Structures are given as C-alpha cells and as structure tokens.
Amino acid sequence: MNRIYMDNAATTAVSPAVVEKMLPYFTECYGNASSIHSTGRDARKALEEARRRVAAVLNCSPNEIYFTSGGSESDNWALKGAAFANRKKGKHIITSAVEHHAILHTCEYLEKQGCEITYIPVDADGLVNPADVEAAIRPDTILISIMAANNEIGTIEPIEEIAAIAHAHGVLFHTDAVQAIGAIPVDVQKIGCDMLSLSAHKFHGPKGVGVLYIRKGVRLENFMHGGAQERGRRAATENVPGIVGLAEAITLATENLEEKNARIAALRDQLIDGLTALPYVRLNGHRTKRLPGNCNISVQFIEGEALLLRLDLAGIAASSGSACTSGSLDPSHVLLAIGLPHAIAHGSLRLSLSDTNTQEDVDYVLNTLPGIIETLRSMSPLYQDFMEEQK
Amino acid sequence: MYSEKVMDHFSNPRNVGEIENADGVGTVGNAKCGDIMRMFLKVENGIITDVKFKTFGCGAAIATSSMATEMVKGKTLKEALQLTNAAVAEALDGLPPVKMHCSLLAEEAVKAAVEDYMKKHPDAVI
Numbered sequence A: 001m002n003r004i005y006m007d008n009a010a011t012t013a014v015s016p017a018v019v020e021k022m023l024p025y026f027t028e029c030y031g032n033a034s035s036i037h038s039t040g041r042d043a044r045k046a047l048e049e050a051r052r053r054v055a056a057v058l059n060c061s062p063n064e065i066y067f068t069s070g071g072s073e074s075d076n077w078a079l080k081g082a083a084f085a086n087r088k089k090g091k092h093i094i095t096s097a098v099e100h101h102a103i104l105h106t107c108e109y110l111e112k113q114g115c116e117i118t119y120i121p122v123d124a125d126g127l128v129n130p131a132d133v134e135a136a137i138r139p140d141t142i143l144i145s146i147m148a149a150n151n152e153i154g155t156i157e158p159i160e161e162i163a164a165i166a167h168a169h170g171v172l173f174h175t176d177a178v179q180a181i182g183a184i185p186v187d188v189q190k191i192g193c194d195m196l197s198l199s200a201h202k203f204h205g206p207k208g209v210g211v212l213y214i215r216k217g218v219r220l221e222n223f224m225h226g227g228a229q230e231r232g233r234r235a236a237t238e239n240v241p242g243i244v245g246l247a248e249a250i251t252l253a254t255e256n257l258e259e260k261n262a263r264i265a266a267l268r269d270q271l272i273d274g275l276t277a278l279p280y281v282r283l284n285g286h287r288t289k290r291l292p293g294n295c296n297i298s299v300q301f302i303e304g305e306a307l308l309l310r311l312d313l314a315g316i317a318a319s320s321g322s323a324c325t326s327g328s329l330d331p332s333h334v335l336l337a338i339g340l341p342h343a344i345a346h347g348s349l350r351l352s353l354s355d356t357n358t359q360e361d362v363d364y365v366l367n368t369l370p371g372i373i374e375t376l377r378s379m380s381p382l383y384q385d386f387m388e389e390q391k
Numbered sequence B: 001m002y003s004e005k006v007m008d009h010f011s012n013p014r015n016v017g018e019i020e021n022a023d024g025v026g027t028v029g030n031a032k033c034g035d036i037m038r039m040f041l042k043v044e045n046g047i048i049t050d051v052k053f054k055t056f057g058c059g060a061a062i063a064t065s066s067m068a069t070e071m072v073k074g075k076t077l078k079e080a081l082q083l084t085n086a087a088v089a090e091a092l093d094g095l096p097p098v099k100m101h102c103s104l105l106a107e108e109a110v111k112a113a114v115e116d117y118m119k120k121h122p123d124a125v126i
C-alpha cells in the first residue's frame, strides 16, 4: 500500500544528506570533544564547525549557540534558568495559552516554586495580541515567552513586536521556534529575542538534539549540572553526530526557503480549500499568518481518533487534537483556547506537510478523506440528530 | 496499541446503523471524554432479535459498540442486562488501560436501551 506521511509537525524523516554527514562521527571520528588527543580534537573541530554553521543561519555569534537534547530541554532551560537567575528581580513570567507543553508544564512547575505566570489568551485564529502582553507586564516581570509559530494550528505569532515590547520594559524575551525553522525566516537579530529554542528533528535532522540560543550577556542558571561542556553552561558529553546532523539539516532547511515554501504552501492551500469545501468542516488557525505546511481542520460530528485510525488504514499518517488521542481525555488546549466547543475540538485533524510531500500525496488525501468522513458520519448519533433537526 | 480484534471491529463494525421504530433506544454519553453511543433494539417475546448502534467516539468506542451488539443479539433482555464492560473488553482481547472507560459506554448503552424498552412495555417480564 501507498504510505503517505503528513505528520511532519510531529517529526520528519532525516534527509539522506544529513545521515551521510553524521555517519563518520559514529565509527571513525568518535572521539570525546573534551579529550586532548587527536581523536578528541577531531570531534571538537566538527562540533565547533557545526556551531558556526548554526550561528550563521540564525545570524548570531557561535558563542551564543548552546547544544541541548532538543526543544523540550531548551524550553525548560530558558524558563527555569531565567526564573532562578532572576529571583531577586522578580517572579512574574508571561506566556500564552497556546504554547507547547514543554513551556506550559514548565510554567506549572515554576508556579509551584513560587513564580507567578500570566497566560495571555489568543483570538479565534490563535493570535496573541501584543497589546495584551504589554498590559500584563508588571514591575516584577522577568521573562516573556511566546512561541514563533503554533505546532497544532500553524498560526505565526507577532514575536518581533512582542520582543520590542519586552525590551522597552527591560524584560527578557524567549521564543520557542521549534516549528518555525525551515518554515519562516528565523533571524535572532531581526526578532530581537534573548533566547530561542529549536529542535533538529522538525527539519529533517536527527531526534534528541536541539539548540538554545542565548544572547551574550543574558544570565541563566544552569539546567544540566556536571562537566564543563558548552562553556560551562550545559554539562554532558556532546552528541557530536547529532550536532553535525543538526547543522547540516538547518543549513539545508533554510536554503531557498522562499522557493521551497511556495511549493509547500501551494499544496497546503489545495488541502485547505478542498477539505473546507466539504460540509461542516472548518479551518483552525489563521488563514494567511500560517506555517506553509500546516492544515488543521475540524470535522463536525466525528471524533479525531477514529478519523486517524481510518486514515492510517488507508495509508495516511496524520494527527489530531482530539481528547481520545491525548491520553488526558481533554481535547487540545490550543483548540479550546481558540474557542472551539469540546465536540468540535474532538473532530480535529492536522495534516502537516514538508518538502518530501508531493502533488500525488495531496490528490490521494483529497480523494480518500471525504469517503472516510462520510462513513464515520453515517455512524454518528450526533450527525443523525443534526440531520433530523435540519428537516 | 489496539488488538487485532479491536481493529477488526473498528474497521468492519457489525450492526452499525439504526432500527426504524425500534422497541427500545438508549443514548449515553461518556462523562470522561464527551463521546456518545446510541443503541437500538428490536425485541420479540423477551428476546433481542435485532440490534443496531451509532457511535461518536474513538476506535475503542466503535469497536466495543460493535462487539456489544454481537454479544446481546439473540439473547434475552435479562442476559443483556448482565453484560459488563469487562466482558466486552475481554471479547476484544483487551483494551489499553486508558481506553477501558470507552467500554463502559457500551455496557451503559445496552442497559439504557433495555430500560427504554421496559418503560414502553411496562407489562413485559424479564
């Protein structure tokens, strides 16, 4: 059977070019980058070269790049590190209601440690209003963390504006850019952020490796304690193959960004137009301020997990914010934050594209999905009631 | 994460649909996740001669609905009332722990449909 992967917001395939770059660092150049001998020095060279490449993409100095184990660690470090380093200054943090759990659950933890958190609500498209952020700033606010783009509904947040507001008030600004790399231009000078998180596996790099960009001069408490790696700020033997892979992947992902994304966005638009033309299907997230690969819809009267399983049987990999898939039995906090009632949040479907998707993939989905929706609706008591009311 | 039996009943659900002028209809909602199941019964001489269902819910909810209909078809009302969610789950070769609550829906929908029948037929004996 044809297998179509449209869950690229969850993770991506590592591109063959990236794997090829990584391979020598497992078996030939396997040294510990902290060792003094030449095997170690070779690893160190690769590590520093990777750091330079990442810095070139983000437009910062290599000394501002810290390699981590991924987006979640970067988010944890940014928030906990800033909260603990600024205890004397204050205990108030501002974030949004639609952040990734790596931010929200870290905030919940910090609340238990005595921090106070303001969760800025979003509008029906998932946008944070910068004026709301400004109004929430207090004298004891130490940090604002707003994501660059939402992982579920693809909405791109006005982070440049928010960063400017943060700085006007002397507050640090962090952004979780995990979904943004390779999708929109990410230049830390232009954004004006003090910290930025990213993760390699979202842009055809390996899993388990990420970056926290920390602007020079920003004080953060260490998160990982141990050896003196990453200039004494993040302990653990560097994952050299992973870091080399990350550097290659971020370079490839940000080359010809516009051209590549124009093609992906065109495919996405076919999905959005084709699917929202079906009855009782709505688009979630902003129509234009949107990641090029993100299509998130709610299909009324059916439930997301059943939809995902049917799609999987038809060879299509996707994801849903439905309660039944979350393990928590509540639908996604993002869908609730944009104001969807439970029943509609329940029937959500996210199809996320990358440059590995083709026109044939999109055609197949557009041909397959309507039949699946019809089958599930024919089994739905909600649809039956709705149709009877319509009569 | 689902057994083969669950996937079989999910992809080819038995007895899906509705019964016109059913003798008993029960609709129940899952307090935990908001999912909904509806059961239709045809009853003759105290025996369930036909049963159909409609479900808005996850894969486990659909599979347990389907299995429950198979388990009560041809049974007496009394037997149907004795159906437990554990028995339905077992007949499906088990459910993941987080999905056990979905099978409750099936048990409750059968009970609600039988109760509806009893209400409409107060003289019926089980």
Ligand code: FES
Residues within 6 Å of the ligand: A323, A324, B030, B033, B034, B035, B057, B058, B059, B060, B061, B099, B101, B102, B105
């Ligand atoms: S019925 Fe809702 S999670 Fe299964």
